[in-house]
Amino acid sequence: MPVVIFLRTTMTSSPPAETITLWIVDDDPLFREVIIEAVNQSEGIVCERAFGSGEACLEALKRDFAPVVMLMDIVLPGGMDGITCVESVKQISPATEVIMLTGIEEDEKVFKAICAGASGYLLKLSASEIIEAIKDVVAGGRPMNAQIAKKVLKRFAELARPRGDAFNLTGREREILTMLMDGSSKSDIAGRMFLSRFTVETHIKNIYAKLHVHSLGELFSKLYPHPVI
Secondary structure (H helix, E strand, O other): OOOEEEOOOOOOOOOOOOOEEEEEEOOOHHHHHHHHHHHHHOOOEEEEEEEOOHHHHHHHHOOOOOOOEEEEEOOOOOOOOHHHHHHHHHHHOOOOEEEEEEOOOOHHHHHHHHHHOOOEEEEOOOHHHHHHHHHHHHOOOOOEOHHHHHHHHHHHHHHHOOOHHHHOOOHHHHHHHHHHHOOOOHHHHHHHHOOOHHHHHHHHHHHHHHHOOOOHHHHHHHHOOOOOO
16 A cells, blocks of 8 residues: 555645645655654745655645645655656646655666656755755756756766767768857858868768758757757
8 A cells, every 4th residue: 555644634725825835755754754844844835745655646636736846756666656756747737846856876867857847856865955955946946966966967968969970970070060060050161171162061961861861950850859958
């Protein structure tokens, strides 16, 4: 049976507008207790519900007032992990800000959680840091631990590089591809590489052929298929 903690016995009316309502989804009961106590002692935030599984959270979300913020563990019991759960949460309540929590640093899971709609990503550290993150996300911020932010920036930097190597481009073709992605015109490229415009156009035709595209727009789509956050 999924673990569910009910922290408020009635849901007959919406909470005051100035109050930040919070739900917690985490299978560690001790961690839930620590965060619930810290949150409810802080000003302007009230933890209404806590769940031990994503399935239990989604069932409640279909019936009750959605919270302003949700803390979501990335590793959950059962068939639904935190990444899958946050996708469903955002479908039911797009306005709910979801902060992912994790005890480990995994680059791919961090990226997937953000692409799924998470508004922040924190390591499970101090309760005070989590409370500050809740306030920050409501104010429009995107809270992340320094370690997590570093990994996210690294991941996006990798995505931002033109992936010419995967298409067997020559060294000169990769140079031209990089300049095209930077917004350089054919004339600019020709001048910077001391080539004729005709030679540059020939290289670009070869690039298009190797990447199976017919325009600069298709080229961008081919090289940058991931959503921009």
